[in-house]
């Protein structure tokens with residue numbers, strides 16, 4: 001294991017001080033629990049000169065949740081979120097997703113902000129410096145080509161694997177952002193721009209996979225929030241290689257409403273498949289009907305068209321797409337039949 005390089009650690013206690021620290025240190029990175037960032041630093045993937053720890057900023061540590069809505073500060077830990085009684089009662093998809101992340105020690109350290117802004121992953125990227133050196137660095141770091149898709153022409157397919165994003169996407173969540181240019185609130189799905197498309201210039205709303213987060217320079221996530229929808233049932237499930245501690249092979253969040261024997265509303269979101277979490281488009285057309293054979297075929301078709309798993313993990317892309325489809329079918333059925 002490589003030694004950690006030197007860096008300066010700043011520990012602001014107010015949001016204003018954290019933002020000032022970001023503005024005066026353009027090459028800094030926000031640090032949550034460090035369960036992903038310090039691993040990447042140790043592997044020489046990133047080498048920020050300054051880390052700004054967010055965990056002492058009191059404004060970022062609150063959970064507000066009741067039957068009307070949920071608001072979670074960026075420095076709330078995954079353990080706090082998964083155990084919160086009102087989150088479990090009213091937003092089970094969020095509590096379950098938080099509970100499924102990594103292992104218990106990671107959940108005590110890992111934060112909501114760090115999970116939402118988790119770096120994308122790939123078997124050619126999450127390796128030590130010497131391994132990447134020996135195997136030719138890829139274009140997500142200092143190389144020129146993608147080993148997953150050598151003809152990708154500048155595009156990276158590294159996979160977004162955070163579990164919280166799909167859960168919040170099914171609730172129609174927004175994120176609060178703060179940075180040197182001020183504060184803004186945007187729909188959560190707008191911060192994930194890892195579309196991995198070729199021949200389209202990288203912009204604030206369209207990334208190439210290498211750029212997958214629409215955060216502006218110096219910007220941090222301060223909170224994520226959503227309104228409750230009466231009658232919405234929700235849940236999260238994922239398949240992983242080691243059940244005790246592992247990123248998802250594929251993860252799925254489902255939220256739906258039932259009206260008698262028909263589906264009144266359906267939202268399905270995936271992680272572990274694309275360079276961004278995918279909120280499945282077209283589910284509205286599957287509503288106003290029972291869960292018949294045509295429904296499941298329609299759901300499978302949407303998954304097949306929008307889930308684009310590549311060989312970025314040890315499990316093949318086509319297997320992850322199949323897992324995504326099976327998980328979605330299972331969870332929709334379970335929630336629909338829930339008394």
Ligand SMILES: Cc1cc2nc3c(=O)[nH]c(=O)nc-3n(C[C@H](O)[C@H](O)[C@H](O)COP(=O)(O)OP(=O)(O)OC[C@H]3O[C@@H](n4cnc5c(N)ncnc54)[C@H](O)[C@@H]3O)c2cc1C
Pocket residue numbers: 029030031032033034035036037038039054074075078100101102103106109110111112113114115117118119161162163164219220221222245246247248
């Ligand atoms: C063995 C192992 C298994 C894991 N399994 C899973 C898993 O199953 N599911 C999963 O989702 N994750 C998993 N992880 C990754 C990680 O533990 C979690 O995603 C965790 O939630 C990351 O949060 P953190 O606070 O530790 O983030 P950090 O490591 O502190 O930060 C992660 C990234 O977010 C940025 N960041 C942090 N806070 C903010 C903020 N407020 N605003 C903007 N950017 C910010 C950092 O700069 C960094 O780029 C695993 C990690 C390990 C080591």
Ligand code: SF4
Pocket residue numbers: 121122123124125138139140145146147148149155156157158312
């Ligand atoms: S998908 Fe390609 S460019 Fe992206 S990390 Fe993997 S090998 Fe590198």
